[in-house]
Amino acid sequence: MRFQVDIHDVRPIKTLTFCLDLDRNAPLCIVGRNGAGKTTLAKAVMNFALADTFRRTTSDGALRQSSFVRYTVDGVSFEFTYDPAVGTLSTRQSVPKSLRSLIAVELPIPHGQRFSYFHALSEADNEIRRAIILDNHTRPGALIEFLTRIYGDARFEDLREVRFSRGACCFYHVEDERYVREDYFSSGEFFLVNLFRRLQSGPRLIFIDEIDISLDAAAQARLVNELRALCMEFSVNVVFTSHSLALMQTLREGELLYMEAVGEQSILEERSFAYVKSLLFGFHGWDRYILVEDESAKMVIQHHIDLHCRPTYYSYLIIPVGGVTQVTGLLQRNRDHGFLAPADAVIAILDGDQAETGNVTKADTYCMPLRSLESAFEALYDQPGFSPKLPDGEKIPDKGRGKHIYKAYRRYRLLSDAEIVERVCVPQAEKIQSFSEQILRPFLSSRLDASDVAAAPVPI
Structure with a gap:
């Protein structure tokens, strides 16, 4: 069952469409700057169940002749238009009690x-x-x-x-x-x-404006997990607005929408916690972390992402850690203590020369297709016809040959880092694409099934 609300010219909203699959049975948080229209959306939802909501809760000037709210429940529409005689929105259609009882809304005091x-x-x-x-x-x-x-x-x-x-x-x-x-x-x-009590009482949608206003930070942090279980138990959706970082950081993919005005239209779009945190609070962070051995590996992984994973849903940071032991050790310490991010938000990608070792059997640990950037470039350098070559006077030792060749090219500026990475990746194009699609893209992209909620333009 789908419930859709189309709002037009109800201050501060010019136009907004909110649509939710009531069979979703999950929490959903809406955030946005003050004045974005979150409370107006809550009032519009409430008006479906209590038709005098705008008269009781809205100040003069919020409604005008062009104002209307249209509700659609499984294809059946009910339109509330402005009635100057009473100064609020009203309808001549009869909304069945069976539909009105599906909705419960809790507004802030009073x-x-x-x-x-x-x-x-x-x-x-x-x-x-x-x-x-x-x-x-x-x-x-x-x-x-x-x-x-x-x-x-x-x-x-x-x-x-x-x-x-x-x-x-x-x-x-x-x-x-x-x-x-x-x-x-x-x-x-x-x-x-x-x-x-509301959860137990049988509505399919509970909309709560400012859910965090009475709760301390610890309670806020525990609330969402409880709501997930109760939404499933009682077959209900809990949509709420919040300004709480403690609460937002507990939300999962598909549970956070950002509300903003773009031109004449207000939109709701699914966003990551790091995006919302930086936009609303000015705090910069990342949703996902990729641990690699060195700067060379970082350039290779960045190349794979740019080529096969754009656009990414999650913000991310690739961290060169050091040797294999340091990479896997940092991954384990984060799993134990969560100082970077939750365990499922951090992975390690080792050089391909580790593929035959026991390191790749560890959780969230993978190997990139190249043995290493330096060894791949060495193999490319040795191919007949490769150019440009190093100057004849450049002595290339047998030990550490690949690293020496790579560093020499950087020193002489014969090829840029991007050109080196691009050249060594071409022979491994199929493996790189497969690796990117199987490992990197799922890690950096939203896995939310678009069929969960139809939203023009609310992709939840």
């Missing part, structure tokens, strides 16, 4: 539903108190486990829940037969309790 729930809990205090006195409460085991995993401690073991006429209320017993209602929990705890 419009979020969890904030209105404060009043419901306060007004039902006598009813809740009576249920507690009569021991009509249960232990919400799944919720306790969820909160424990998010916060990493056992303080929720004594949490209990009662039902009342307008919903449910969690509480703690305290001394003198008193209790603490959930609306007196910390703002982060109260948010997570309500989020868990």
